[in-house]
Structure formats: structure tokens, C-alpha cells
Amino acid sequence: MKSIILFLYTFILPIISINENTDITINKKFRDLGKVTAGSILVERYYLTNNTSTNIKILKVNPECSCTDFHVSSYEIMPHDSIYIELTVDTTHKQGNQTIYTIVKTNTKTSMHKLALKVFVNSKDN
Amino acid sequence: MKTNLIYFFIFLFCLTGCTQNNLDKKNYFATVKNHPPLNQIRSIDLQAFHLDQIESSYVAFLDINKNNILLIDKKFCYVFFFDKDGHFIKRELGQGQGPHELMTGMIDGYAKIDTSRYFFIGGGNDCHLYNNEFEIQNRYIINKGERKGKANYEKPWIYTLSYEHLLMKNHGEYLYYTVFSEYDDMNFIDSPSEYFIKAHYLCKMNINSGKVENILGKYSSIYDEKKELKQFSFINFDINNIGNFYISFEADSLIYEYDINFLPIKSYGYAGNNMKNADRVLSTFSDFREYYEISRNNSGYYTNIKYINETELLFRCYTRGYKDLEDGLQIYKNGILLGDIDVPKGFKILGYIAPYYYATSGIDEENEIVKIFKFKI
Numbered sequence: 263m264k265s266i267i268l269f270l271y272t273f274i275l276p277i278i279s280i281n282e283n284t285d286i287t288i289n290k291k292f293r294d295l296g297k298v299t300a301g302s303i304l305v306e307r308y309y310l311t312n313n314t315s316t317n318i319k320i321l322k323v324n325p326e327c328s329c330t331d332f333h334v335s336s337y338e339i340m341p342h343d344s345i346y347i348e349l350t351v352d353t354t355h356k357q358g359n360q361t362i363y364t365i366v367k368t369n370t371k372t373s374m375h376k377l378a379l380k381v382f383v384n385s386k387d388n
Numbered sequence: 389m390k391t392n393l394i395y396f397f398i399f400l401f402c403l404t405g406c407t408q409n410n411l412d413k414k415n416y417f418a419t420v421k422n423h424p425p426l427n428q429i430r431s432i433d434l435q436a437f438h439l440d441q442i443e444s445s446y447v448a449f450l451d452i453n454k455n456n457i458l459l460i461d462k463k464f465c466y467v468f469f470f471d472k473d474g475h476f477i478k479r480e481l482g483q484g485q486g487p488h489e490l491m492t493g494m495i496d497g498y499a500k501i502d503t504s505r506y507f508f509i510g511g512g513n514d515c516h517l518y519n520n521e522f523e524i525q526n527r528y529i530i531n532k533g534e535r536k537g538k539a540n541y542e543k544p545w546i547y548t549l550s551y552e553h554l555l556m557k558n559h560g561e562y563l564y565y566t567v568f569s570e571y572d573d574m575n576f577i578d579s580p581s582e583y584f585i586k587a588h589y590l591c592k593m594n595i596n597s598g599k600v601e602n603i604l605g606k607y608s609s610i611y612d613e614k615k616e617l618k619q620f621s622f623i624n625f626d627i628n629n630i631g632n633f634y635i636s637f638e639a640d641s642l643i644y645e646y647d648i649n650f651l652p653i654k655s656y657g658y659a660g661n662n663m664k665n666a667d668r669v670l671s672t673f674s675d676f677r678e679y680y681e682i683s684r685n686n687s688g689y690y691t692n693i694k695y696i697n698e699t700e701l702l703f704r705c706y707t708r709g710y711k712d713l714e715d716g717l718q719i720y721k722n723g724i725l726l727g728d729i730d731v732p733k734g735f736k737i738l739g740y741i742a743p744y745y746y747a748t749s750g751i752d753e754e755n756e757i758v759k760i761f762k763f764k765i
Contacts, residue, residue, distance in 0.1 A: 292754045326494070358681045361753075363447070365463055374464040374483070376445040378753070385678060 285370035286318060286339075287311045294380040301386060304351040308377050310366075312339035322367040323347060329354075330362055349377065356383040413585055416606040418652035420642060421723070425658060429719055429727025432763045434747075439758040440476040442468050446753045449498050450760075452739025452746050457760065460498045460508075465490040467506070467522070472741045474760055480522040487524050490516055497549065499556035499563055501595060507556065507563060513549070515598055528598035539571055541586040544600040546571040550589075553622040559631045559648070563593045566623050567603070576618055577673055584611035589623045604650045608640040616666045619680055620689045624704075629697045636704055638689040639666070643704065643720070656723040657704075660716040663688025664709030685710045694737040696745065701726075701765065703737040703745075719765070732761075 289309045298304065312318045318339040323332050329352045336345040351362055359382055366375040445463035452458070456477065459468040469477040481490045492510030499507045505525065506518045517526040532545040539546050547567035556565040569575055569587055576583040588603040611617055620639040627633055631648030641659035646652055666687040670676050688708045695702050702720040714730040717737075734750040744762040751758050 294754065324493075357677045363445075363463060365445075372443040374443075374445070374466075376447075376463055 285312070285314050285372055286368060286375065287313060288375060288377070291376055292378045292380070297382045297384055298353055299386055300356060300383050301354045302383075304353065304379065304381065305348065306351075306379055307346045307348045309344045309346050310339060310375075311344040312341055314370075315341045317341065319369045320345070320347075320366065321369055321373075323364060324367070325349070325362075325364040327351075327362050329356070330364060332364065347377065349379065351379060353381065353383050356381075357385060358383060413606045413609070416652060417608075417644060418655045420655045422656050422658065423724045425725035425728075427725075427727060429729060429765060431729055432717075432731075432765065434731070434761040434763050435744075436759060436761050437474045439468075439470050439474045439760060441756060442476055442479070444468065444756070446751050446756050446758070448751060448758075449495075450736075450738055450748050450751070450758070451498070451500060452741060453500050453503055455741050457738070457746065458500075459758065460495060462495045465492065465495055465508075472744070472746075472762075481518075488522050491527070492516060496551060497554045497556045497565065499558050499565075501558045501563075507558070507595065509549070509556070517595060526596065530593060531597065531599045533600065539574065541569070541574065541588065542603070544591065544603050546574060547588070547591060547603065550622065555623070555625060557625065557627045558595065559627045561595055562601070563595045564604075564625070564627065564633075565591050565593065566625070567591050568621075576621060577671075577676060580615070580618055581612065583607075584621075590625070605635065608637045608642070608644075610637070610640045614639070615671075616669045619670050619676070619683050620666060620687070624690060624693045626693050626695045626702075628695045634693055634695050634702060636690050636693040638691070640690070643693070643702070645723075654723055656720075658718070658725050658728070660688065660690070660706040660708070660718065661728055662708050662712065663706060663716075664712075691715070692736050694739070696737075696740045698740050698742065699765070705731070705735050705737070707733070735761075 293306060295304060320334055320337045323334060325332055331350040333348045339345050349364055361378055361380045364377040366377065367373055444461045447462045449460040455472055457470040465481055465483045467480040471477055483490060485491055490508060492514055494511055495508050496511055497509040501507050504520045508516045513530040515528050515530060519525050535545050546569045548570060550566040550568050554566060556563055566589060573579050584607040587607065588605050590604040591600050592602040592604055593600050611621060617639040622638050624636045625633055633646040635644040641657050642655050643657040645654050664687050666683060668679055668683045670679055686709055688706060690704060690706045693704045700721060704718045706716045708716065715733050715735045716728060717731040717735060718728045719726045732749040736748055738746045738748055743764055747761045749759050
């Protein structure tokens with residue numbers, strides 16, 4: 263019995279722990295693009311890397327603003343591989359400080375991820 | 389002759405209407421009574437620390453409840469609990485349809501209800517009430533009453549939640565939250581003179597039914613007098629444990645106290661140190677689109693107010709304007725100013741866990757850092 267517990271502590275629990283805590287990394291999920299002119303179309307690509315040994319699924323990509331369109335290179339991320347989500351933001355009708363959010367859901371313990379794009383939109387007249 | 393008489397009566401009617409409105413408004417404010425400031429508190433020793441790193445959007449409300457620091461994640465709909473030193477304890481809720489989840493896309497407003505329940509509001513006026521174990525107790529949409537008759541400032545349905553500066557506080561079975569009107573001509577850009585005399589800024593909603601039972605408060609007369617203050621018309625407020633309200637307008641140095649029935653008790657307050665005056669009059673929507681943020685960044689105004697029941701101290705923070713590296717904090721007791729001191733920019737009092745007061749200078753979203761301060765007085 264003791265040896266089973268020891269086996270669990272030594273081999274199984276660390277694996278679970280790794281899967282739970284370091285499932286996905288996103289390269290720079292908060293980006294500040296500085297000043298842009300109203301009407302500019304912004305295209306940003308976010309890479310998501312699977313740090314686990316199992317496949318990860320992208321369940322949902324949810325831009326909060328109707329100004330944002332998205333493209334996902336693959337809805338499944340293989341172990342230790344990466345995919346990208348490309349956001350296209352239309353800044354027409356925007357003005358001043360804007361932070362545009364897109365929420366991504368995955369089938370991992372940390373199931374929610376934020377992609378943020380901060381800009382200061384100048385009017386065309388300036 | 390007949391026509392002249394009609395004109396005369398119309399004139400008289402208008403005159404009575406205006407006078408009545410002004411009289412009504414005067415009834416909302418107690419006479420100002422300022423005691424000499426004591427200046428007992430000249431500085432505070434701030435002990436800074438960070439909350440433990442968590443998997444959060446870092447777009448969040450911060451609060452103190454009992455002995456915990458709470459981070460309410462607006463985007464992911466989680467509630468994170470930390471101990472009084474900022475160490476992570478547990479996570480509750482999250483988006484979803486289950487009994488322990490929050491069925492909304494995003495949290496726009498939050499209030500703790502009598503320290504043992506939690507209230508959240510989503511983007512569609514959808515309200516969600518949870519018990520202490522984060523089990524759903526009630527869900528409903530805010531009921532502002534039937535949209536009938538002509539719109540006027542006494543109809544709750546003309547008001548919308550003040551999303552940019554939404555404050556929600558509870559007392560008893562009611563939730564009080566900040567509102568404004570963007571209804572047709574009944575808004576502070578198109579008709580500021582009328583708006584700042586007639587409009588209300590606070591809704592009183594029954595937390596069990598979601599029914600708006602009253603609309604409260606009238607704007608300070610400073611907004612009638614100074615046209616350059618329109619862009620500083622958000623309200624800050626708090627409620628103490630016997631139901632008294634503490635109201636602070638962004639542009640007004642006075643603090644207005646009201647009782648549980650919103651009858652005025654007293655008015656007092658001193659202007660913050662070295663606050664830069666607003667210098668730009670914004671008149672049109674176009675002006676607001678262009679200069680609103682610039683004007684707010686460059687000018688001084690009062691940013692938040694917090695009453696601590698345990699020590700009966702009232703804290704009010706203010707920003708001085710863009711170039712100043714520090715904000716100000718005023719500390720009042722029974723209407724007397726005990727001190728006006730420099731604090732870090734974005735300073736906001738969160739609450740009290742004896743013997744410390746807790747505050748924050750905001751959330752650094754990019755670097756995912758939540759800075760907390762604690763101090764004694």
C-alpha cells in the first residue's frame with residue numbers, strides 16, 4: 263500500500279500538476295500599439311503554445327467589440343506545438359484611448375485567456 | 389386681449405415651474421457648515437505589497453470583505469480571494485450555466501450584500517445574486533417600470549447604468565447604483581442647464597425583485613454655474629452601516645450627507661491641495677469625442693469616497709491633474725477635516741481589516757500586478 267502511495271506522489275501527481283499549471287502560454291497577450299488614425303485597420307497575430315503532452319482545444323473565440331474580426335489557424339493545439347489567432351480591428355468610429363478585448367476559451371484548467379489590444383485613436387482631422 | 393392673457397398665463401406657468409424646480413433642488417442640500425480643519429494627520433506610512441499572481445484578465449474590481457481582499461475579474465467572471473497579506477486563498481465562480489457559475493458574458497457591476505452575499509450585473513441589465521457559498525440565489529433583469537407616458541426626469545426608465553463609473557452599494561434589502569440619462573434631449577450634452585437641475589443620479593433597487601423603487605439625488609449647483617465642469621459629472625458615494633449616504637461630485641469640494649430616506653443631514657468639505665482647474669468648455673458630442681479624455685487627464689477632480697464604519701473615518705481621494713505625480717487624500721471625522729496628504733496616483737481606499745486600512749493604486753493590466761497598500765492611523 264505504502265509503495266502505491268509513494269508511486270502516486272512520485273510519478274502521477276507531478277504530471278497532473280504540470281498539466282494544470284502551465285497549459286498554455288500566449289506571446290504578449292497585452293499589446294499597446296500607441297497612436298493610430300481613426301479608420302486604420304489593425305492586424306495582430308497572437309501565438310498560443312501548448313505546454314502539455316495532450317491536445318488542447320480552442321472552444322471559443324469571443325471578441326467583445328463588433329469592430330473585431332478573427333481568424334484561428336487551428337482549433338486544436340498539438341502537444342508542444344503552437345497555433346495563432348489573428349485579430350483584425352477596424353478603428354473607424356473610434357476615438358481616444360481604446361482597449362479592445364477578445365476572450366478565448368480552451369478545454370484546460372485555466373480555461374479563459376485574454377487578448378488585449380490598446381490604442382490611442384486620433385481623429386482623421388488631427 | 390385674449391391672446392395677451394394666454395401669453396401671460398404661459399409665462400406665469402413657466403416661471404412657477406422654474407421656481408419650483410429650484411426650490412425642489414434646494415431641498416436636496418443641507419446648509420454648508422465647515423469646521424476649521426485640524427490637520428492632525430500630516431502623513432501616513434504606506435506599506436506596499438502585491439497580490440499573488442493568478443490566472444486573471446486583470447480587468448477587475450477590488451474589494452475588502454471580512455478579513456479578505458477580493459479581486460472580481462470582470463472579463464473571466466471569477467472571484468479571487470486573498471488573505472490580508474495578499475496571498476491567494478481560493479477562486480470562485482467563472483462563466484457558465486451551473487449553480488456555482490455566473491451566467492453572463494462579463495461583469496459590469498459588483499456589490500457585496502451585507503458581507504455575506506454577492507451581487508453581479510452583466511451587460512444586459514442582468515442581475516445575479518449569490519450566497520456566501522457562491523450558490524445562485526436569484527437571477528432577474530432590472531425592472532425600471534413600464535415605459536409609458538412622456539419621458540421626464542422622474543421616470544426610472546430614462547436612466548441607464550453609469551457604465552464608465554458604475555458604483556453599486558447595498559444597504560438593507562436595497563441596492564443603490566449610479567445612473568445617468570442619455571435619453572434624446574434629456575442628457576447633459578444637449579441640455580445641460582435643464583439636466584443638472586432636474587436629473588437624478590442614483591437608483592434604488594430592491595435586491596429581491598429587481599424593481600427600481602426610487603430615483604434619488606440632484607446634481608450640485610456647481611454644475612449649473614460652471615459650464616466647464618460637465619466632463620466631471622460622475623458621482624462617488626458610500627453608505628454607512630445605518631444607511632447614511634456620503635455623496636461626492638467629481639467637481640465639487642463639498643461632501644453631502646443624507647440619511648436613509650435621502651433627506652439631507654449636512655454638507656461640508658474643503659478643496660483638495662493644488663487641484664488644477666478645468667479650462668475647456670465642451671459643448672457638443674464632437675467636443676466630447678475629441679477632448680473628453682484630454683480634459684479629464686489635465687484637470688483635478690475628486691475620484692472616490694469611502695466611509696469606514698469601524699473607525700468612523702471618511703476618506704476622499706482626488707487627482708490634481710496630469711502633470712502632478714501624486715494624488716491627494718482627505719480624511720474627515722464627523723465632518724471635520726483631520727488631514728489632507730499626498731498619496732500615490734490612482735489611490736483608492738478599499739476597506740479596513742483591523743488595525744490596517746487597505747488601499748490600492750490600481751491594477752497594472754499589462755504587467756499583471758495588483759499593488760495594495762496598508763496603513764494605520
